[in-house]
Amino acid sequence: MCVTGADSKWWLLVVVAIHACGGATRREPPEALDAGSDVIGEDGVADVGEVDDGTSADVEIPKLDFGAIGKPVLVANRFQFTEGPVWDPAQQALFFTDIDGDKLYRFTEPDAFEVVLASSGVANGLAIDPSGHLLVAGFGARNVWRARGLEAEVLADSYRGMKLNSPDDLVARSDGTIYFTDPTYGIDGTNGPAGKGELGFMGVFRVAPDGALFLEDASRNDPNGVSLSPDERSLFVSYTSTSEVTAFDVAADGSLGGKRMFASGLSIPDGMTVDRGGNVYVAVLTGVAVLAPSGALLGTIAVPQWASNCAFGGVDQRTLFITARNIVGANKAGALYRIDHMPVAGIPGQP
Numbered sequence: 291m292c293v294t295g296a297d298s299k300w301w302l303l304v305v306v307a308i309h310a311c312g313g314a315t316r317r318e319p320p321e322a323l324d325a326g327s328d329v330i331g332e333d334g335v336a337d338v339g340e341v342d343d344g345t346s347a348d349v350e351i352p353k354l355d356f357g358a359i360g361k362p363v364l365v366a367n368r369f370q371f372t373e374g375p376v377w378d379p380a381q382q383a384l385f386f387t388d389i390d391g392d393k394l395y396r397f398t399e400p401d402a403f404e405v406v407l408a409s410s411g412v413a414n415g416l417a418i419d420p421s422g423h424l425l426v427a428g429f430g431a432r433n434v435w436r437a438r439g440l441e442a443e444v445l446a447d448s449y450r451g452m453k454l455n456s457p458d459d460l461v462a463r464s465d466g467t468i469y470f471t472d473p474t475y476g477i478d479g480t481n482g483p484a485g486k487g488e489l490g491f492m493g494v495f496r497v498a499p500d501g502a503l504f505l506e507d508a509s510r511n512d513p514n515g516v517s518l519s520p521d522e523r524s525l526f527v528s529y530t531s532t533s534e535v536t537a538f539d540v541a542a543d544g545s546l547g548g549k550r551m552f553a554s555g556l557s558i559p560d561g562m563t564v565d566r567g568g569n570v571y572v573a574v575l576t577g578v579a580v581l582a583p584s585g586a587l588l589g590t591i592a593v594p595q596w597a598s599n600c601a602f603g604g605v606d607q608r609t610l611f612i613t614a615r616n617i618v619g620a621n622k623a624g625a626l627y628r629i630d631h632m633p634v635a636g637i638p639g640q641p
Contacts, residue, residue, distance in 0.1 A: 354633055356580035357589030362612055362627035364594075366403065369395075369624030371481070372613035373561065374416040374427070374459070376641040377603030384603050384611055387413045388624055389429060389481060397626065399604075412476065415459030415516075415561065415599070418639045420466050427457040429476045432485075434460060434468070434497065446470070446495065446503050452488040459516050459561055459599075461525075461641060466499040467544035469506075469525055471513040494527055496544055506538070506546040515562035515572065515599070519583075520637060526552060526570055528559035535559055535572060535581070553585045561599025561613075563641055565634040571610070573597035578612060595625055602636020610636070 370390035377384050384397040387410065394407035394416075407413070412430025419425050424437045425445075432454050433447035445468065447454055456476025462468050472493045477485035494507040494516070507513070512530040518540070519526070525538045525546060533556050539548035557575040564570050568583035577593040578600050595614035603609050612627040 353588065355589045356578075356591055359589075359591065359633065360629060362591065362593055362610075362629050365397070365401070365611075365626040365628055367623045367625035369615075369626075370622050371598070371615050372624040372626055373414050373598050374641070375599055375601040375603075375611045375613055375626075376416040376418055376424075377601055377607075377611070377636075377638070378418055378422070378424075379638040380422050382605065384601070384626075385416050385424065386611075386613060386626065387416060389414055390622065390624070392430070394426075412481075414457070414476075415470070415641065417460050417462050417468070417641050419462045419468070420464055420639075422639075425460055425462060425468060427460050427470055429456050429458060429481070432456055432476065434470050445497050445501065449489065449493070449495070449503060449505060455487055455489060455492060456485075458514055459641075461516050461518050463518060463522055463540075463544060465544070468497040469516055469518075470495050470497070471516050471527060473512045473514060473530070475512075494538075494546070496546070498544060504545065507549065514560050517562045517564050517570065517641070519564060520566055520568055526562060526564070528556075528562055528572055530559055533557065533559060535562070535570065535585075537585075551585075553579075553581050553587070558596075560597070561641075563599075563601050563636065565602065565632070565636050566607075567634045569634060571600050573599050573612070573614075575617075578610075591629065593627060595623070599641075601641050602632070604630070607635040607638055608632045 369388045373389050374387040387394050392412050393405050394410045394413050396404045396406050411428045413426050414429035415427035417425040426435050434445045434457050436443045455472045455474045458471045458473050460470035475481050477487055491508040493505050494513050496504045496506050511532045513527050514530045515528040517526050523540050525540050528535050535553040537550055537552040538546040560573040562572045570581040572579045577597055578591040580588045582588050593614050596617045597614045600612045603611055610629045610632050615622040615624040
């Protein structure tokens with residue numbers, strides 16, 4: 291969608307805010323982790339790589355209990371329904387959305403908040419593409435778009451002539467492939483006024499680097515959060531209504547296959563992120579559940595409010611940012627929390 295005339299004013303604001311503090315930085319494909327990296331294996335055991343005597347060895351230490359790493363610190367709670375956190379390494383800033391407030395924010399440490407888009411089309415999930423552009427799941431606008439120069443480039447808004455439901459969350463692969471979920475929360479009256487659904491299903495979609503749109507999974511199970519493994523060989527999707535996280539195999543062309551259960555019994559699983567060790571962090575009713583690469587639960591980080599999403603950030607990628615809100619009462623008090631000095635670092639540019 292090319293923006294001209296009166297509509298260009300707000301786009302100028304968001305473009306300046308998003309790009310003025312740093313140019314686009316291309317994200318390279320994931321590399322193998324160094325031998326000394328603090329990686330947690332499938333059994334939750336750390337591989338410390340090189341030991342003091344100069345030899346290489348795998349040293350088993352007790353499994354990390356993520357439920358005991360400390361309480362999240364409240365950064366601010368003056369919002370309504372916070373979601374979609376993603377750290378932009380080029381700007382050293384966190385972007386996130388306020389769904390009910392229809393705003394897109396930028397947070398710069400230690401305590402600066404800026405509204406970079408005051409009418410966002412009820413934006414939800416955010417991601418950074420390999421060239422450093424911001425990707426947006428248009429929850430209310432029912433599309434997926436990218437901020438590129440002075441244009442809002444719509445990447446997807448319909449499938450086979452039928453309008454998308456309400457894109458919720460998204461993630462980008464290092465080659466530019468984009469995956470997004472499309473439940474009906476934005477049109478079924480759950481959030482905002484009800485709309486008319488056209489698809490008849492809820493999808494997990496793929497946008498290829500050439501712009502082609504593919505349906506990778508169709509269900510009625512509320513696909514929600516989505517994230518890639520560090521090697522980009524697996525895609526994780528939370529299905530909220532069935533309390534599950536599913537894993538897909540990712541082929542070289544980006545297509546998905548091998549759908550399988552990764553974890554079950556989670557309480558209202560929502561947005562998610564991964565760390566460099568392949569652990570999966572899933573926002574749930576009571577906090578953030580941390581799953582080992584095997585799917586085993588490594589503990590739940592307790593959050594005082596209903597967690598909606600999470601993302602790593604900070605200079606060293608060891609700060610976990612968590613969005614959350616109240617679940618009862620008129621005051622949702624949408625909030626942003628943080629936990630510094632996480633035991634395993636996140637992946638730059640990934641939500």
